[in-house]
Amino acid sequence: MPVDRAAVRDAAKYLRNVRPIEPTEIREYVDGRPDARVVRQVLRESAPSLGLVEHQDGTFRPVKSVPIDPAFDGVSAVPTEYVSVLEDLLVARYGPDWATGDSGEHLRETIRRFKSEYYRQHPVEYDEDVALGYAIYHLPAYYATAQYVFWDLARDERLDRSLRVLDIGAGVGGPALGLHDLIETDESGPALVEYHAVEPSESVAVLQSLLSETNRNFHWEIHQETAEAFEPTGPYDVVLFSNVLSELDDPVSVAESYRESLSDEGTMVGIAPADRNTSLGLRSVERALEDHRMTIYAPMVRLWPADRPTVDIWSFDERPDVETPSVQKRLAAEADRPAEFRHTSVKFSYSFLRTDGARRYAVDATEMPVTKLAAAEHHVTDRLDVLVAKLSADLSDDGHPLFTVSDGSERDRHFAVLVNETELNQLLREAEYGTLLFVERALVLWNDDEDAYNLVVDEETVVDPA
Numbered sequence: 001m002p003v004d005r006a007a008v009r010d011a012a013k014y015l016r017n018v019r020p021i022e023p024t025e026i027r028e029y030v031d032g033r034p035d036a037r038v039v040r041q042v043l044r045e046s047a048p049s050l051g052l053v054e055h056q057d058g059t060f061r062p063v064k065s066v067p068i069d070p071a072f073d074g075v076s077a078v079p080t081e082y083v084s085v086l087e088d089l090l091v092a093r094y095g096p097d098w099a100t101g102d103s104g105e106h107l108r109e110t111i112r113r114f115k116s117e118y119y120r121q122h123p124v125e126y127d128e129d130v131a132l133g134y135a136i137y138h139l140p141a142y143y144a145t146a147q148y149v150f151w152d153l154a155r156d157e158r159l160d161r162s163l164r165v166l167d168i169g170a171g172v173g174g175p176a177l178g179l180h181d182l183i184e185t186d187e188s189g190p191a192l193v194e195y196h197a198v199e200p201s202e203s204v205a206v207l208q209s210l211l212s213e214t215n216r217n218f219h220w221e222i223h224q225e226t227a228e229a230f231e232p233t234g235p236y237d238v239v240l241f242s243n244v245l246s247e248l249d250d251p252v253s254v255a256e257s258y259r260e261s262l263s264d265e266g267t268m269v270g271i272a273p274a275d276r277n278t279s280l281g282l283r284s285v286e287r288a289l290e291d292h293r294m295t296i297y298a299p300m301v302r303l304w305p306a307d308r309p310t311v312d313i314w315s316f317d318e319r320p321d322v323e324t325p326s327v328q329k330r331l332a333a334e335a336d337r338p339a340e341f342r343h344t345s346v347k348f349s350y351s352f353l354r355t356d357g358a359r360r361y362a363v364d365a366t367e368m369p370v371t372k373l374a375a376a377e378h379h380v381t382d383r384l385d386v387l388v389a390k391l392s393a394d395l396s397d398d399g400h401p402l403f404t405v406s407d408g409s410e411r412d413r414h415f416a417v418l419v420n421e422t423e424l425n426q427l428l429r430e431a432e433y434g435t436l437l438f439v440e441r442a443l444v445l446w447n448d449d450e451d452a453y454n455l456v457v458d459e460e461t462v463v464d465p466a
Helices: 005-015 023-029 036-050 080-094 101-119 128-154 174-184 204-211 251-257 276-290 326-333 373-378
Strands: 052-054 060-062 162-168 192-198 218-223 236-242 262-273 295-298 317-319 346-354 383-390 402-406 413-418 436-447 452-457 462-465
Touching: 005 023, 005 036, 023 036, 036 052, 036 060, 036 192, 080 128, 080 204, 080 326, 101 128, 101 326, 128 174, 128 204, 128 236, 128 262, 128 317, 128 326, 128 346, 162 174, 174 192, 174 204, 174 218, 174 236, 192 204, 204 218, 251 276, 262 276, 276 295, 276 346, 373 383, 383 413, 383 452, 413 436
Parallel strands: 162 192, 162 236, 192 218, 236 262, 413 452
Antiparallel strands: 052 060, 262 346, 295 346, 317 346, 383 402, 383 436, 402 413, 436 452, 436 462
């Protein structure tokens, strides 16, 4: 006899604010007294609409209405359970010796080909072989990148414990797994995540296998459609475009079409590789969306309300490399140039956009005793007080530490150069990516080699958190 699902849900609604929900108790409220295991499955499937999370003791309780607060301290490696799933897929496709012989060479050639197509800015056509090669090569970096990006949003309390996510171009699942594992580090109770992946390619087979490793409170669904064809059923708390905008014919119109899918306090998250073309492409989309009634929340800043930058700013974050996973080691072991198949560096550009007008730094620099960067041409060899965001790791080649900075007004690129570190200015080196800094008495010089302005930070300069 089929279980009366409506009766199960009604009983759960009645009890959810009274006490923890036990499937064995719920069955007493349902005609036919169905098996408690069947009731548990109905509760799991209905959890997103009921706002329930399943705890380790087997009970269901309302999700807490507080932001996610992860205990995050960086990413060292992709968990072995995910690598094992990928290796099982490789064995199923090519056999136990997948990394050697003809299959190994085929995979290496596949990776070489899609890397070449990417760097020539040609579209990559996905089939099962490309999807597996893509997972071998990209999963570690994309997994780590997602954790750093979502941590940057979570520490501002911008991710609720009940979270609805739309991932456009989900690929093989690196960003989804990164988000899942970041949330898992929060020890104050389980979160309720409703995750929707839009992915039209053969990558869905890998994606589905990896998503099967997520916990029971991470409710996922895959939509095998293009970003242009998918009809969202918002609102979503996060709309994610991870490493996909550069592959769209018209990224601005596609991203803009999802604007109305955001919840009132939701965030559109764009992620791109750190190479110049895709990074600047992300900033171009970001500025265009700013013209479509969206606000740049972070990490780029707009400190002067009447100004916008008129120069491309190549800005990216950089984090420690992750460990080389076993699948990369096996494939690289048979290669003439092993480094071709080891991709563990974590460098990325990202953007947070919102529709509620919120910015991380709600600062109006016109009310402060600082000079805008747009006026730098009038102050060469002068010492200025400026308010800037630090927007890179150290870009120098063993010289004086050098960092991209911005206040959102600039007409040329600007770097802060630490030529003489003191206790009063060492924050320039120590501050995290995206930090807002008040720099007092920086010497302004023109840098012919880079066609940019240098803000020289020396023994006369003081750098404070803003």
